[in-house]
Amino acid sequence: DQQVKQNSPSLSVQEGRISILNCDYTNSMFDYFLWYKKYPAEGPTFLISISSIKDKNEDGRFTVFLNKSAKHLSLHIVPSQPGDSAVYFCAASGNFGNEKLTFGTGTRLTIIP
């Protein structure tokens, strides 16, 4: 069963507009949530994270929102730039010691100039 779900395989957004990527999870024991960005032929790179004690975390153009009651998080990118075109993975982990990440299936974001 897929504990972390990204239901949109792809998303296209005009340059300068807001990109919103969504992620849902089923395991209520998840405590930390991370977003990774992946360019073709490269490994994923960490983008931003949020712990379950917060509902928002911001880093420059990137903001992650967490709604624990809905088991939903979203990544907002504003304004979107051509260099943001990549695959974005949502990941989650618990808080019991050595924690493994559970990844979603990814959303391919394309920014249209």
Add this chain to the structure above:
Amino acid sequence: NAGVTQTPKFQVLKTGQSMTLQCAQDMNHNSMYWYRQDPGMGLRLIYYSASEGTTDKGEVPNGYNVSRLNKREFSLRLESAAPSQTSVYFCASSYMGQAGDTQYFGPGTRLTVL
């Protein structure tokens, strides 16, 4: 700092052949991981090593073995490759492997098994 390095970048094997994927990190991290990425499946954990001298199975360990050679190096071995192991393999490392730790990924190895 090179970060996380992986060799080789590409490999083609015939069914039944064996090979070892190499991974090294120079960030003095304690935990290391091997993932595979398949279309529509995201990244799935094969094996991980919480610290030097320890290894544990992840979500999809069948057909693989690992060795944590020292703190820097973590290798993944396919003893008898199968077409189902065609995938992109990523190695990653993190400082302590605890909740919230960032994992840093290598560039990946694209493996094709014919």
